[in-house]
Amino acid sequence: MLPPVPVLADYGISPTHGFLPEVLPLTRLPDPYYNKWEAIAANLQALILSKRLRGVVDRLPVLSTIGLEHDAEWRRAYLLLSFMAHGYIWGGDSPSDRLPPPIAIPLLKVSAHLEVPPVATYAAVCLWNFKPLFMDEDIDNLENLASLMTFTGAIDESWFYLVSVAMEARGAPIVPLMLTAIAAARENDANAVTKCLNTFAERLDDLTMLLLRMHENCDPTIFYNRIRPFLAGSKNMAEAGLPNGVLYEDNTGTETYRQYAGGSNAQSSLIQFFDIVLGIQHRPTGEKAAPPSERGREGHPPAPKHNFIMEMRQYMPGPHRRFLNDVQSVANIREYVEQNRSNTELCVAYDACLAMLRALRDKHIAIVTRYIVLPSKEVRARSRSPEVARRKVNLATASRQQPQGIAYDARGAANAAQKAADEKKSNLKGTGGTALISFLKQARDETGEPAIEEWTKRFMSRQPRAPGQNDFFAGKPEEGAGLQVQNTKEVEVAGLAGTWTMDDDVGGICNY
Numbered sequence: 001m002l003p004p005v006p007v008l009a010d011y012g013i014s015p016t017h018g019f020l021p022e023v024l025p026l027t028r029l030p031d032p033y034y035n036k037w038e039a040i041a042a043n044l045q046a047l048i049l050s051k052r053l054r055g056v057v058d059r060l061p062v063l064s065t066i067g068l069e070h071d072a073e074w075r076r077a078y079l080l081l082s083f084m085a086h087g088y089i090w091g092g093d094s095p096s097d098r099l100p101p102p103i104a105i106p107l108l109k110v111s112a113h114l115e116v117p118p119v120a121t122y123a124a125v126c127l128w129n130f131k132p133l134f135m136d137e138d139i140d141n142l143e144n145l146a147s148l149m150t151f152t153g154a155i156d157e158s159w160f161y162l163v164s165v166a167m168e169a170r171g172a173p174i175v176p177l178m179l180t181a182i183a184a185a186r187e188n189d190a191n192a193v194t195k196c197l198n199t200f201a202e203r204l205d206d207l208t209m210l211l212l213r214m215h216e217n218c219d220p221t222i223f224y225n226r227i228r229p230f231l232a233g234s235k236n237m238a239e240a241g242l243p244n245g246v247l248y249e250d251n252t253g254t255e256t257y258r259q260y261a262g263g264s265n266a267q268s269s270l271i272q273f274f275d276i277v278l279g280i281q282h283r284p285t286g287e288k289a290a291p292p293s294e295r296g297r298e299g300h301p302p303a304p305k306h307n308f309i310m311e312m313r314q315y316m317p318g319p320h321r322r323f324l325n326d327v328q329s330v331a332n333i334r335e336y337v338e339q340n341r342s343n344t345e346l347c348v349a350y351d352a353c354l355a356m357l358r359a360l361r362d363k364h365i366a367i368v369t370r371y372i373v374l375p376s377k378e379v380r381a382r383s384r385s386p387e388v389a390r391r392k393v394n395l396a397t398a399s400r401q402q403p404q405g406i407a408y409d410a411r412g413a414a415n416a417a418q419k420a421a422d423e424k425k426s427n428l429k430g431t432g433g434t435a436l437i438s439f440l441k442q443a444r445d446e447t448g449e450p451a452i453e454e455w456t457k458r459f460m461s462r463q464p465r466a467p468g469q470n471d472f473f474a475g476k477p478e479e480g481a482g483l484q485v486q487n488t489k490e491v492e493v494a495g496l497a498g499t500w501t502m503d504d505d506v507g508g509i510c511n512y
């Protein structure tokens, strides 16, 4: 007996807004009891700029969560508290390794209620942090969106969040569409499955177009030096000033230091839904593809591999996480297409989805190169100057003696080969970019692996660009910013020579 196809309403997922809430995020908490939180939120940037946030928060009373009624209110409270928490931790000359009771106590309660970690996750900064400018216009239109909260007040920060919001909104109809496809495959209705896949592929192209708009209003230097430090978590953050993580002072007397990853788009349930529904499997970095016999089938999914992408599920709202797990157990599209290889239209439609999702990941790598790898090289160059000693300590200025890998690497959870590779790396100074870019490239290449048609396989395995055809985002190949292997190597080696001490090159937004 096959498990039932999940019903969106059971997981609080909207058929029109997807993982964005059906009820728009509140712009303020209705109960005046919470006015003090709202007042801080309204002045967050000024309080951070004047370095008065910590003093103001320390003097706040500990407010109860008893006045929070509807889900939208709990989400607003989480938004306020998680922004205050990250502002408190990262908004001084050096990070605070404690969160005082006025934030810690309600944040722990609100997070437990919403089943999210008590940090600024993707749900806080994107999913629950937007409003439409005009109520009668769609929220998948970037020109109709505004952020409710930012740390910096910069349009770059709003834009960074809003591109994701628009992508979530534009991608939302794919969720019910592909549940329909799963049901159609059970009914052996190949036409219906093909139609769903064709629409899915077209929407994926829309999402890539939205992603490519990141550069319009988000400056890489501002992103790297001003925005990213506030999104940082407390895991692997010794060099940025948090050797133990953060103590959430909950007045129980039994507190211990906690460590969490920071906010990252890798916590988007939508992108993971795409992978699951298409039968794409992500392995620990460096691990080769499993033989078909280990791939699992509907009702018998393969045991999930522990990798970074899986780890990011822990940072999604609980119901979204459960939805992904349940979809995993009914995902049958890949198997269905493989059983119907003679149906060319079906196979082409399936391959088109893989190609489009792969293209999205390809563009994303170029963005990561432009927004993280290149600015980290600049910071590295600057870190050789004596001026650095006078600068404040945070993620942007952090330096390290030993490279730290992306979250799952650092935890040693990958296979032995990976561990050996990591150990080898840790003896090298300046392995910058290796873990991050190879992780992203592997995720991109795994996306193309299930392709059915020979020509699709060939198309997807070709080099993305011929010499001389620079990627707009990645810059010129001689700048070491392209996507090809040789360019990544340049990022790893050029000018490092033992003086490079930036963590930033081996992780991303949320691994610090």
Ligand code: HEM
Residues within 6 Å of the ligand: 160, 163, 164, 167, 211, 214, 218, 223, 263, 264, 265, 266, 267, 268, 271, 309, 361, 364, 367, 368, 371, 372, 406, 436, 440, 443, 444, 507, 508, 509, 510, 511
């Ligand atoms: C300036 C823009 C962006 C930057 C600098 C950036 C950076 C990163 C980094 C560094 C990672 C590695 C994991 C981590 O440490 O967090 C990552 C992963 C990821 N990002 Fe982005 N990102 C950006 C925008 C986006 C957007 C708009 C999306 C929405 C689709 C997205 C989706 C993902 C996904 C799904 C992953 C997990 C890896 C994968 O599945 O391929 N990112 N990103």
